Amino acid sequence: MRALPFVSLLLAACCSTPAAKPAYVEPEAPPPALTAHEPLGVPSGGQSLEDAFPPERLARVGGYDIVVLTILATDGRSGTTNGRPPTLKVRVDEVLAGKVTPGERPGVWSPPPSGVDWSGESARQARAEWEARPLAAPSAGQKLIVLGREIDGVFRLSAKLRAPYSDEARSLWIERIQKPEPRPE
Numbered sequence: 001m002r003a004l005p006f007v008s009l010l011l012a013a014c015c016s017t018p019a020a021k022p023a024y025v026e027p028e029a030p031p032p033a034l035t036a037h038e039p040l041g042v043p044s045g046g047q048s049l050e051d052a053f054p055p056e057r058l059a060r061v062g063g064y065d066i067v068v069l070t071i072l073a074t075d076g077r078s079g080t081t082n083g084r085p086p087t088l089k090v091r092v093d094e095v096l097a098g099k100v101t102p103g104e105r106p107g108v109w110s111p112p113p114s115g116v117d118w119s120g121e122s123a124r125q126a127r128a129e130w131e132a133r134p135l136a137a138p139s140a141g142q143k144l145i146v147l148g149r150e151i152d153g154v155f156r157l158s159a160k161l162r163a164p165y166s167d168e169a170r171s172l173w174i175e176r177i178q179k180p181e182p183r184p185e
Contacts, residue, residue: 055147055161056097056177064149064158065098066173068165071144072104074137082111083131088138090155096170097177100150107148111135112159138162145169 055066073089080086088107092100114130116123138144147161163169 064147065100066096066145066147066177067092067100068094068096068143068145068170071138071140071142073140080135080137081131082133082135085109085111085135086137096173105153105155107155107157109135109137110156110158145173
């Protein structure tokens, strides 16, 4: 008779349905004018932090900034690639979200994620192919709304958000940043 409660407990633990997790609510997609302006053409793979969350979430809790900036100069190198991205001189004109301070600083036109999330010879080959892909620098004088983060005094412009500046785009991003995040039920 003593084994019966143990068997009942074991069956309850193994066969019961766990409590359902709250469903993830996908945030509204940004208006088309606010998405990254260049095709990424990156093979599918594991998600980076930048891929997993919308820009405004990264700015709130991920240590990223959403800024209005002007490209002051590019390094002028030819043959820049994902593995050797263009370096820039940028001026952060306005901080829409985040902690970076306005002003001039060096920058890097960061490539999109490689999508390589496996190991072995095929991963080394895929990574080498990704590193060799051309990555054009932006033009000096361009004004953009970008997601980025400052690391060791260099502002790294994310491929996640590089939108041409307009007053309308600025207003829409401010609205998105200020909109409260949906809470799980």
